[in-house]
Amino acid sequence: MLIKVAAGIILRGDKVFISLRKASQDQGGLWEFPGGKCDDHETVLEALKRELHEECGITITDSHFFKLVSHDYGSKTVELHFYKVTAFEGEPQGKEGQQVAWVNIKDLDSYEFPDANKGIVKDLLS
Ligand SMILES: Nc1nc2c([nH]c(=O)n2[C@H]2C[C@H](O)[C@@H](COP(=O)(O)OP(=O)(O)OP(=O)(O)O)O2)c(=O)[nH]1
Numbered sequence: 001m002l003i004k005v006a007a008g009i010i011l012r013g014d015k016v017f018i019s020l021r022k023a024s025q026d027q028g029g030l031w032e033f034p035g036g037k038c039d040d041h042e043t044v045l046e047a048l049k050r051e052l053h054e055e056c057g058i059t060i061t062d063s064h065f066f067k068l069v070s071h072d073y074g075s076k077t078v079e080l081h082f083y084k085v086t087a088f089e090g091e092p093q094g095k096e097g098q099q100v101a102w103v104n105i106k107d108l109d110s111y112e113f114p115d116a117n118k119g120i121v122k123d124l125l126s
């Protein structure tokens, strides 16, 4: 099973907004860049906008494609389309009750992310 996912690296100055995946979710208890699965007939950018509105309550006004990562979790393979989100309207929040945090980019490696994110975290730190 291949799952196409859009994820937003929401940036403000030297900080990045991350959220904690709920225990009940896949990769639960790990931090993530907010986002979610692309619906059928939806472009990745449309999915990114929809997901960040649903999960964080923001409206993206500027974003740039950053990296595509395919990762095999065994039962499923995720194709993660990471975008840097550099401008938005609204203040990001955990709209679905998830824990969220603005963290310094240089401290990102002290948060535990899913395996698929290891490279991205490294890229952001370099
Ligand atoms: N959003 C997000 N998902 C990630 C990241 N890293 C990573 O491995 N994933 C995986 C976990 C999930 O298997 C999949 C994304 O699914 P999701 O649970 O966010 O999807 P969704 O928001 O549409 O949630 P749902 O409605 O299906 O519950 O990608 C990441 O940084 N952000």
Ligand SMILES: [Mg+2]
Pocket: 034, 035, 036, 037, 051, 055
């Ligand atoms: Mg999600």
